[in-house]
Amino acid sequence: MIDEKEVQHVARLARLKLSSEELNRFSSQLSKILDYIGQLNEVDTSSVEPMSHPLDLVNVFRADEVKPSLSREDALAGAPQKRDGFFLVPPVLEWGSSEE
Amino acid sequence: MKPVHHQSACELLQAQEAGELSAVRITEACLDRIGKLDGSVHAFISVRPERALEQAKSIDERRRRGEKLGPLAGLPVALKDNMCTVGWETTCASKILKNFKPPYDATVVEKLRAADAVLIGKTNMDEFAFGSSTESSAFFATRNPWDLGRVPGGSSGGSAAALSAGFVPLAVGSSTGGSVRQPAGFCGVMGLKPTYGRVSRYGLIAFGSSLDQISPLARDVRDLALLTTVVAGYDSRDSTCINAPAPDYVAELDEPCDGMKLGVPAEYFAEGLDADVAERITEAIATLDELGFEIVEIRLPHTKYAIASYYVVATAEASSNLARFDGVHYGHRTAEKTGLVELYSLSREEGFGDEAKRRIMLGTYALSSGYYDAYYLKALKVRRRMKEDFDRAWQTVDAVLCPTSPTTAFRIGELVDDPLAMYLSDIFTVPANMVGIPGISMPCGFDGSGLPVGLQVMAPNLEESRLFRVARAFQSHTDFHLSRPDL
Numbered sequence: 001m002i003d004e005k006e007v008q009h010v011a012r013l014a015r016l017k018l019s020s021e022e023l024n025r026f027s028s029q030l031s032k033i034l035d036y037i038g039q040l041n042e043v044d045t046s047s048v049e050p051m052s053h054p055l056d057l058v059n060v061f062r063a064d065e066v067k068p069s070l071s072r073e074d075a076l077a078g079a080p081q082k083r084d085g086f087f088l089v090p091p092v093l094e095w096g097s098s099e100e
Numbered sequence: 101m102k103p104v105h106h107q108s109a110c111e112l113l114q115a116q117e118a119g120e121l122s123a124v125r126i127t128e129a130c131l132d133r134i135g136k137l138d139g140s141v142h143a144f145i146s147v148r149p150e151r152a153l154e155q156a157k158s159i160d161e162r163r164r165r166g167e168k169l170g171p172l173a174g175l176p177v178a179l180k181d182n183m184c185t186v187g188w189e190t191t192c193a194s195k196i197l198k199n200f201k202p203p204y205d206a207t208v209v210e211k212l213r214a215a216d217a218v219l220i221g222k223t224n225m226d227e228f229a230f231g232s233s234t235e236s237s238a239f240f241a242t243r244n245p246w247d248l249g250r251v252p253g254g255s256s257g258g259s260a261a262a263l264s265a266g267f268v269p270l271a272v273g274s275s276t277g278g279s280v281r282q283p284a285g286f287c288g289v290m291g292l293k294p295t296y297g298r299v300s301r302y303g304l305i306a307f308g309s310s311l312d313q314i315s316p317l318a319r320d321v322r323d324l325a326l327l328t329t330v331v332a333g334y335d336s337r338d339s340t341c342i343n344a345p346a347p348d349y350v351a352e353l354d355e356p357c358d359g360m361k362l363g364v365p366a367e368y369f370a371e372g373l374d375a376d377v378a379e380r381i382t383e384a385i386a387t388l389d390e391l392g393f394e395i396v397e398i399r400l401p402h403t404k405y406a407i408a409s410y411y412v413v414a415t416a417e418a419s420s421n422l423a424r425f426d427g428v429h430y431g432h433r434t435a436e437k438t439g440l441v442e443l444y445s446l447s448r449e450e451g452f453g454d455e456a457k458r459r460i461m462l463g464t465y466a467l468s469s470g471y472y473d474a475y476y477l478k479a480l481k482v483r484r485r486m487k488e489d490f491d492r493a494w495q496t497v498d499a500v501l502c503p504t505s506p507t508t509a510f511r512i513g514e515l516v517d518d519p520l521a522m523y524l525s526d527i528f529t530v531p532a533n534m535v536g537i538p539g540i541s542m543p544c545g546f547d548g549s550g551l552p553v554g555l556q557v558m559a560p561n562l563e564e565s566r567l568f569r570v571a572r573a574f575q576s577h578t579d580f581h582l583s584r585p586d587l
Contacts, residue, residue, distance in 0.1 A: 030465070
């Protein structure tokens, strides 16, 4: 079971501003899915190593050489807002009230 | 001469070499058919006729000059809309990427261009590949050419429908849990999920990074082997790409299958399997038996946990991968005047559809403090159990035979309100993605309503060639792959 309060918490972690209708619907749908996922507890995994990846991967290194890459112009081409060669965002810290 | 849409890719190559057809004529025929019929199938999100014809014209000119052409010269190819194409909208069928024009080509796209394929259009899909029916596309649902009231499967439903409808001779999709084999099965075409790491994913918009694999589709096995040969191989820009040379799958296609043992897992014939599907698969197994394959019963006991473990792993990875869509770097940004955190949350709320949100939520929950061990780690351990099942099978058999999906194509709207029931339609395809092994789906007949049934074959890592040879043996004695829907 996952209640609306928990769904709200997860939505905050996921940076999703869900509507109250969505909170309600997701809490019942996710509960049903999590309930189904609960059957994993039937499997004895006491001496099993988790498998995060299908290949036995090792770090892939390359020589530290400059290679061609995207120009600043290309990298910024899709930005919703930009200025002077930077991505533009609203102020990260709100000043306003504390200045009084 | 057969019309273009009834010819295989290999036949179209020969017809060009013989001077009977040109790249321009083939491309025009495909564009013409798309123009006439895609209004009812809805396979494509975007088609670029001028660019395609330009490309075709230059291929014809180079042929006239006697230049050496690539292995896909003049063949129109449809690309799933989650592979980056420079300057050409790549939407993932999501509002959040609606007008996104990538600044670069995916490696697969570079390879197709270098092979002289004609890139004709980008196909519809479930939003971010989240789905099994192509209904979660933010734009429209794609229809199954065999029955326009039914889904084409998903998430690469647009690519499978485009092939089945005869819009293109070749198509490319991607698979995270069955997104190519399942729609190929539903639409009566072929799809291959290659070994994890066999095809570069540079430029593929990520869903589940330990599961995703770019996957070719075609109407017969020779065409599929040809397309796979072009897209497979090492790429230094994808650090998960396997650093081993890719074989010429076409050259290996006609090698004999002498003494090959095929395992049939009892767990894939359990409850929930449609009776008609079970019958067609049993008939296909009998055909392969007659052709000299040795059929052996095997056990894959953790199959029943495939969906539960997959939907934890896949959504956990998806929730991390989709964190990049923040309304800052590219894609949709909310029009509201807000602070930074609100900007992220509102842009994402407005840009993502229902299923994307549900999966981001599920994955975030499974990774969150207090639940990580119980869900994510547990799922990874069960995943190891699934791999051990297959490792054990490979000690006695060369490949595994089973249905691609438990049912044939379902009706549009039938499962949209029940996400769990939709997830369960992937039960037979998810294991290959979880374990990393290659799997193929091929047509093996029809159910009582005339809908195609898919036969799946899986093999150990890097044994794609073995899958092609089994399919070649099957297709040289059957003609299911030659059936076409009436459109």
